[in-house]
Amino acid sequence: MTLLIKDVSKKFKDFTAVHEVNLEVPAGTMYGFLGGNGAGKTTTFRMILGLLPKTSGVVTFNDRPIDYSMTNTVGYLPEERGLHPKLKVWEQVHYSAKLKGMNKKDIDRELDYWLKRFDAFQNKEKKIEALSKGNQQKVQLIASIIHKPDLLILDEPFSGLDPVNVELLKSAVKDLKESGTTIIFSSHRMEHVEELCDYICIMNKGKSIVSGSIDKVKDDFGKKDIFIEGEYDFTFLKDFEGVEQFESTKKGVKLTISDETYAEAIYQNVIKLGYLKRFHVAEPSLNDIFIAKVGEQNE
Structure with missing residues (x-):
C-alpha cells in the first residue's frame, strides 16, 4: 500500500x-x-x-x-x-x-x-x-x-x-x-x-x-564528522586538507571533513602525538544536514 x-x-x-x-x-x-x-x-x-x-x-x-x-x-x-x-x-x-x-x-x-x-x-x-x-x-x-x-x-x-x-x-x-x-x-x-x-x-x-x-541522504551529503579525544594540541588540523570545520570540545576536537577519504591521513597524523582516548568517524546528523541544506536555500 x-x-x-x-x-x-x-x-x-x-x-x-x-x-x-x-x-x-x-x-x-x-x-x-x-x-x-x-x-x-x-x-x-x-x-x-x-x-x-x-x-x-x-x-x-x-x-x-x-x-x-x-x-x-x-x-x-x-x-x-x-x-x-x-x-x-x-x-x-x-x-x-x-x-x-x-x-x-x-x-x-x-x-x-x-x-x-x-x-x-x-x-x-x-x-x-x-x-x-x-x-x-x-x-x-x-x-x-x-x-x-x-x-x-x-x-x-x-x-x-x-x-x-x-x-x-x-x-x-x-x-x-x-x-x-x-x-x-x-x-x-x-x-x-x-x-x-x-x-x-x-x-x-x-x-x-x-x-x-536516511542512509542515502547521509551518503549523498558526503561530509563526515571526526571526534578526537586526547590531551594534545590539535589546532594544526584546522588547515589540514579536507577539513571544512574545526570545533574545540571539552575532551578534544570535532572536525567536519568534506569526504571520508581524508580520515585516514588525519588519523595517521594524530596518532603520532601519542595515546588517543578516542578517534571516531561519524555519519552526519540530520541536524547537520538540515542546517546545511536549508542554509543553501536561504543564501
Whole structure:
C-alpha cells in the first residue's frame, strides 16, 4: 500500500505554499518530514488526506485517490488538537471510533488496551478539560490509531510532552509500523526522526529540498564528522586538507571533513602525538544536514 505524491502544489492566490512535491512512501515504512514553520509540511499533509484541495498534482494510496471512502483505513493526528473539552475520555474516543466504523465491543477492548499501555486508564471517566496537556495528547493519539489504520499521519505528535510520555508514544508508533502501518510524521526534533524513520523529506519554503532513505541522504551529503579525544594540541588540523570545520570540545576536537577519504591521513597524523582516548568517524546528523541544506536555500 504505497503512498504516491506526484507534482503536488498548493497556491493561495499569488502565494505558493507547496511547490511540486514528489514523494513515494513505501508500505509499512515511516517517513519523517522536517522543516521550520511555514515550510509546507501541514499543508502537504492536509492535501494528502483531501482536507485541503490541491492546486495541481495527484495523491494515491494503494493506487487509489484518498477520499471519504477510505476514512476507515486512515488515521490523522493534527498539530491543532481537536478534542471536545466537555466529553469524558471514553466518550471522546467512542465518538471518534464510531466515525471509523468500529462497533462498541471492539472500541471498549482497544480503548482499555491503549489507556493501560499509556498509563492513563485512571482517566477513562474524566472530562478532557480536566486532563493535562500530555494526557490530552494521549487521548488524541488513541483516537487516531484505535481503528488500526493502514495509513497514519502524525503532525508533531511529541510536541510539549515530557520525556517519559515521549517514550511511551514512540514505542506505540514503532509497534504500529511493525504491524504494517505506513506512517508519516513531522517533528522539529531531529533525533526523533533519525531514531524512528526509514525515509525523510526536508521541506523549505514549500519545496522538498532533500528526500529519500536516511542512509542515502547521509551518503549523498558526503561530509563526515571526526571526534578526537586526547590531551594534545590539535589546532594544526584546522588547515589540514579536507577539513571544512574545526570545533574545540571539552575532551578534544570535532572536525567536519568534506569526504571520508581524508580520515585516514588525519588519523595517521594524530596518532603520532601519542595515546588517543578516542578517534571516531561519524555519519552526519540530520541536524547537520538540515542546517546545511536549508542554509543553501536561504543564501
